[in-house]
Amino acid sequence: MKNNVLIVGGGMVGAAAAVELARQGCQVTIIENNPIEASAILGGDQVDIRVSAINRFSEALLDKLGAMPLIRASRHAPYHQLEAYEQNSEHLLFDKDEVSASHLGHLVENNIIQAALWAQFEAHMINVVKVSDAPIAVEQHLSSIELVYPEQRFSADLLIAADGGRSQLRSLSGIGVTGWQYQQHCMGILIKLDAPQQVKTWQEFKPTGPIAFLPMQAPYANLIWYHHSSELKRLQGLSKAELKEAVLEHFFELPGDFEIEHSAVFPLARQHANQYSIGRLVLVGDAAHTINPLAGQGVNLGFKDVAALGGCLLGCDDVGELARLHQYEKMRRKDNLLMMSMMDACYFGFSNELKPLKSLRSLALKLANNAGPLKREVLKHAMGGSF
Ligand SMILES: Cc1cc2nc3c(=O)[nH]c(=O)nc-3n(C[C@H](O)[C@H](O)[C@H](O)COP(=O)(O)OP(=O)(O)OC[C@H]3O[C@@H](n4cnc5c(N)ncnc54)[C@H](O)[C@@H]3O)c2cc1C
Missing domain, CATH: 3.50.50.60 (FAD/NAD(P)-binding domain)
Structure with a gap:
């Protein structure tokens, strides 16, 4: 049976x-x-x-x-590159070519x-x-x-x-x-982007929490903004034009002009x-x-x-x-x-401004970016291991 x-x-x-x-x-x-x-x-x-x-x-x-x-x-x-960095510090870039993959x-x-x-x-x-x-x-x-x-x-x-x-x-x-519940929440912001199809997703670590850019099928993309819930509540109360201004002050590397479509806040646990x-x-x-x-x-x-x-x-x-x-x-x-x-x-x-930690992070990103075989192993793990 x-x-x-x-x-x-x-x-x-x-x-x-x-x-x-x-x-x-x-x-x-x-x-x-x-x-x-x-x-x-x-x-x-x-x-x-x-x-x-x-x-x-x-x-x-x-x-x-x-x-x-x-x-x-x-x-x-499909995305081809994944980048993590801190402002004025080292970048860690993973690329599909490092593991001979199409994406x-x-x-x-x-x-x-x-x-x-x-x-x-x-x-x-x-x-x-x-x-x-x-x-x-x-x-x-x-x-x-x-x-x-x-x-x-x-x-x-x-x-x-x-x-x-x-x-x-x-x-x-x-x-x-x-x-536990993290102190922070994160906001997802759907934008309509005036730029060709993007293939790089990136994440910037800021003392207030990470921000990220996730390319979707053009013309859309998603922005992720970690912050304290009170600040995200304030951002949610803004008009689309005001929210766009706030985004422009924080997300420096956007590939073109954009319009805000929707936003939503998610608790983090x-x-x-x-x-x-x-x-x-x-x-x-x-x-x-x-x-x-x-x-x-x-x-x-x-x-x-x-x-x-x-x-x-x-x-x-x-x-x-x-x-x-x-x-x-x-x-x-x-x-x-x-x-x-x-x-x-x-x-x-990454979510703090302690000087010794900042230097250590910078060193870690630099080492990781030049780590050759180890970097490839980390990348394979992030891609889901054997498939
Ligand atoms: C902001 C944010 C960004 C994320 N980004 C990513 C990402 O990039 N990549 C990634 O891998 N993951 C990501 N995640 C995590 C991912 O969204 C979750 O891991 C995923 O949704 C879990 O799927 P699930 O099916 O287990 O649960 P859920 O998506 O929660 O689905 C549960 C389902 O059960 C139903 N349900 C609940 N209770 C009942 C009930 N009593 N009877 C009947 N139906 C019920 C609900 O209606 C729902 O359909 C993200 C999460 C957040 C918050």
Whole structure:
């Protein structure tokens, strides 16, 4: 008999998990609060302010799942260079040619990635269910698991929590988290740029926090601005013309004139679930780990979770088998923790003006930029390792 998998959350990671497991022969149902119309998003001209830098590992997974061709046919921007620097200091530049690659990754709107995955659902007979209530209990049995709502219940062999950083399934199952809320928030600003297609993404470290430029398919681009929440609140209260003035005072290296389209402020949190599974429930994506978006790794880690979980469950009789779910956690926890810690080292190391640290940072950037084989290894890691 087919293994029965229930996934709560059809965001980018939950949708990828659904397609991966359906391809392996599981009967998959997704419960999603906000179901989407994939064809309307893929064929539409509404630009999403949420953008993800998809690395080469994620690209390979999305190709395998059938989503990447739809992304390539929709809006996307391959990037060739990635630069990090401090004003009046050394630059660290990664270039596709250093690893003989055609590109380092793609910048894609989140809803295009999600829609390209949802477009696979029909072919794989993945059911989508919208439930308006919040779940009230997770009941574990020897050979099944049940998710309980006030007026209905769902039974499955495996329950996957892909319901994001504030996962209700994680709390209902009693899985705690360790982490913190950063003092800062970050603002995403969607701009329409009067410049040819850009292929370099850059990040500048300022004492007030990093700022970044993410090229999207021309004429769009995304600006990321870290600051204290009070300052971002003030910026949000400005008119588009005033916000443009503020951007021009901070973002010196923009490649042309621009118009502000939208802006949105996101809280920043670091959060790691104390365990990735309990009984027949398993966590993936932001439900398991929320990372500082500094180097754009969040969804890439989520896609690695999906690939690892898929690998662990491949060919098994019972997808809820404890040993397989523990093996998944073993494969993913260390990697996720390493990436979270690396992001924090960069974030805290660069967000201050202490003189000795500034000299050390300058030296570190210079050494890193001239590090040859080591630099190539770091770059390969950022691209997602083996793919
Ligand atoms: C400013 C910012 C920039 C970022 N940039 C990047 C980047 O460049 N690259 C990158 O890799 N990552 C980036 N990230 C991180 C990335 O956005 C997240 O890691 C990613 O969205 C996580 O996907 P997910 O599917 O796990 O969770 P989510 O995207 O949170 O999706 C969860 C889904 O579950 C649904 N849901 C929630 N609760 C329920 C419920 N009870 N019942 C039914 N459905 C439910 C929601 O509607 C949603 O669809 C960034 C994050 C931020 C904040």
